Amino acid sequence: MRLRKGLESRIPIGIATFVASLCGAGASFAQGAKHGIISPTIAWNETWHDVLVDLFVIGGIFGVVAIYLLIKYRAKSPDAVGDGPKLNFDKALAWALVPAALFMADDFLLSAKGWSLWNIQRTVPKDALEVNVKASQWAFEFDYGNGVVDGDLIVPVGKPIVLRMTATDVIHSFGLSEYRLKEDLLPGRITHMWFYPDKPLSTHVTCTEFCGDAHAQMNSAVKAVPQAEYDAWLKSKAKKTSSLPQKSSL
Amino acid sequence: MTTLVETAPAASGFKLSEWIFTTDHKRIGILYLIGSVAAFLVAGLMAIGIRTEQYAIGESGVIQFFVGDVGKNLSSGTAYNVALYFHGAAMILGFLIPGLTGFAANYLIPMMIGAPDVAFPRINALSVWLFWAGIVVALLTFVIPDKPDIMWTGYAPYSITTPGNTSFYVFTVHLIGFSSILAAVNFLVTIAYMRAPGMGWNQMNMFVWCSFGAFVIQLVFVPVLAAAVTLLLLDRYVGTGFFDPARGGDVLLYENLFWFYSHPAVYVIFLPAMGILYEIVATQAKNPIFNYKAAVYGGIVGIMVITGEVWVHHLYVAGMPDWIRIGMMVTTLLISVPVGLMVISLWGTLYKGSITYNLAMAYVVCCMFLILLGGLTGIPLAITSMTVHLARTSFVHAHFHFIMGLMATYSVFAAVYFWFPKMTGRSADSKIAWLAFWLNTAGTQITFWPLFIIGVQGMPRRYYDYALFPQFESYHHIATLGAALSAVGVLLMVLGWIISAVKGPKTSTNPWGSKSLEWTHTLSPPGPGNFPKPVTVSETWTPYQYKA
Amino acid sequence: MQDTVHATGGHNGHAHHWETSWAPMAVAFGALFLVPLTFASILVYKSLLVGIICAGLGVPLVLAGVAKWIHEGATQHVAIERVSPIGVGVFIVGEILIFLGLFASYWTLRLSTGVDWPPAGTPAIGKALPLIMTAILVASSLTYHQGEAKFEAGDRGGFTSWLLLSIVLGAAFLGCTIYEYGHLFHEGFTPGTNQYSAAFYSLTGFHAAHVLIGICSFLALLIGFVTSKVNPMFVKVAGIYWHFVDVVWFFVASQVYFW
């Protein structure tokens, strides 16, 4: 009987919190579904901010409570004993279900936020410029099509770029920290990632999966340049490649 | 229940053969402790090597000495990789897992449940010596020319194509893994069948419950790792093609098998570490465990259930199918529910307590904050789309060094200080030990906060050199300084243990006034068979009965 | 439960003395020499001589340790009676997961390879032999079961003959494996041939190793009987293990030969 009552009073709370968390999830989905290109980079920074706030709140609450308990309940005399409560069944259940529901609500909220960002990261815009990437110990090679193959990644500003990536020997990884992105390159498989250079930027891709001796030196320049500059660069490369004896392509 | 202990025989005198051939769980526990502290020191030395190399951009030129390559035959990159391999593998397989499920479990579980020994004492001895054999194979790294350089994760196909000696990695895993499986069998049977008459499951110490969870996880997941590394061995030396796509293998298979074990392994570490914290907090606050059943059936069991379904969070950027990354994001985040219940129960145990502070408790207090720091930094890593930037950066280092390198490690230190009077009859609470405590605490915070910050900005992992990131150099300076401080701290701490074991001040049998069987019913140190008289407990007895 | 144990006496009943046994240490370090060091000497450092020396150190250590262990098991009292079968039961959970790990690898390879299975280079592998092997193994389980019944009834002679028969059947099973391997090797089907050969040899080989261990434990039992010292729990434990090895074979055979 007692058990039934304890459960009855707690179940609604659990359900209510669960529903609330689902609503939270729905709201963040709706947010993600805007029109136009959303830069995964900017979206990452925004989500990171939200996640940090969430964690600071949780950490703050638990941290402050810990400090309070540790100071408040110092022994008054050496052989004093504690007076901790012995929970009855209802209270014990409440102390399990309520926090569990709250934690779950937060987990679902974070999942939803994460998922919306994920949708941005994994939905490649239709007009994206495609570049093939090949990694081997210890260099990246970029194939722009039309026979242009280069060790650097040069892209036009304002156009989404999608990379189709593979490796020849062991696993490498394409770490583009300035754009908050990363994905592995696997021998025998093709993976992809896309990014959106919305302004001119000169940075590097670094290999972020351990691949041996010179793993730390495996990198390439990544430059986002104005469209005109990009076209010119591509043209000069195309000329060079065609004047050279046939270079191996992907 | 009185805390009086009848006079009972304490076997005296030191006989080497009684130690190395022992089948007594307490002595086996201490053999585990010695082995794991040795692994910790050598792995710590490698950490110093790592930090020295990363101190500044460019090659330090000394990393070769750390890995025993006096003739400098290895490049700085390779030497660094060897050091990092040893650091990671030895810290996890050689120090934490044996320290917690070997030393702590062996020393404490039989006494806490009122048993004279474990169910299979000889198999227990086999476990400890297999562990030592594993340590021997790992240490061969420093003498062979083709040192393994594959990191503790040993990802194929690199581990198949490297000139380094992958087989010693595999055999270390085999020996220590087999040791773990046997230990799991032993302790699961011991806990289930050897509790003192009258002791129900809900009367067990929290540490026993936590270890029970850890051993179930060991039993189920270690075998899969054993299978994975066996296939690695075959691929590398027998010519099969499981993991090498060049030979028709599957590139992601090894990663999946590896993390299928190695994620649960973090809870094999986390659970007993929490168990130690519970014991110390309950004793020092003279309080019962707050909401014991929620912590056990919600927390420990919850972790046991969820832990097998989250491993893909280590493969978020590894090219797994999109849907599985999302699925495992949700399960990974849900781990915060059982962990959160355990945290609430730990915090609640302080509530209305009567807390006295000693050295063990000081480490425990640190641990409470380290759980928050390390655990909450796991949350962004759990979110797939956040990890797309954070994976394989120093942010991950900061996460697991806070939760594992510090929280779990400190729990082992705390256990040594807390049960030192039990093991030796002497106290390890000394000025040196307190100095070591402050050096450790300050040193490690100084080491890992900079890694945190540069991690978010994209400092990649496993980089011995970082010429592209000059902006991070000053952070690396600071981190190395911190590591130097903690090295002094660790040395003083271990020195303190040795000195205290020989001539520390003698203590009473139950210096902390605990109500747990290992304190109330045995001598310090306990003799063979543990209990002067067979123990029975009443239906209302609990190990945390402080209030009359 | 363990109230029969004298509290100060450990599992031996004698007060005030530390239990010791050198057997576990001998087995552990014997295994260290026998497996990692021998393997590395021969396959990594290509030195047969050092390999033989390592094996030469390892084998006697393991054998001596096991012999000592079995002897002690037969002559000393244990802390709690009748718990060993539960111990193997728990251990078998671990074993099952090793096999699952291997199976999972096999399934992954097979399913990611696509339609043409078995891959090129696979000779026709007879289905008759595995059926015979299955029959042999099942028979051996039954004979051992008979033996156990005899043992329980106190008929030691009866047990010994059934045990012998089980050993012979186990050996016949291994003989079939060796014959099959030899045959396949001859046709150029080695572990490195393709994905199927990798899975084939790792699964059947790992299972055969279990059969070997089972036979060894039977031999140890046999020797124990000859010297008339045997722990009844050992009879049971060896039986449970043998039945497990038998059951696993159904999975190995069905997956490897008939899928």
Ligand code: HEA
């Ligand atoms: C003891 C060891 C330990 C423990 C306990 C944990 C705990 C957790 N870890 Fe960690 N982890 C490691 C050791 C550990 N980890 C190691 C060694 C690696 C790197 C391996 C390598 O690559 O070499 C790693 C890497 C790692 C990754 C992969 C990163 C990458 O390589 O890209 C991820 C991703 O999800 C992760 C997540 C988590 C999570 C979510 C938890 C959770 O269990 C944390 C739960 C705890 C809390 C959340 C705090 C307390 C709870 C509350 C206060 C309740 C309220 C909270 C909420 C509602 C959020 N860890």
Ligand code: HEA
């Ligand atoms: C229990 C786990 C644990 C612990 C305690 C530590 C402790 C430390 N770790 Fe470790 N670390 C890992 C587990 C752990 N680590 C893992 C799993 C990795 C990942 C590996 C990988 O990428 O594969 C890692 C990686 C890792 C890196 C990343 C390197 C890279 O990716 O490029 C760094 C860098 O700073 C580091 C530093 C440190 C430091 C300074 C300590 C300090 O706290 C250490 C303090 C201890 C000492 C300083 C010892 C002092 C003693 C002596 C000096 C005396 C020696 C005497 C004798 C031998 C007789 N660790």
Ligand code: CUA
């Ligand atoms: Cu390529 Cu690391």
Ligand SMILES: [Cu+2]
């Ligand atoms: Cu994990």
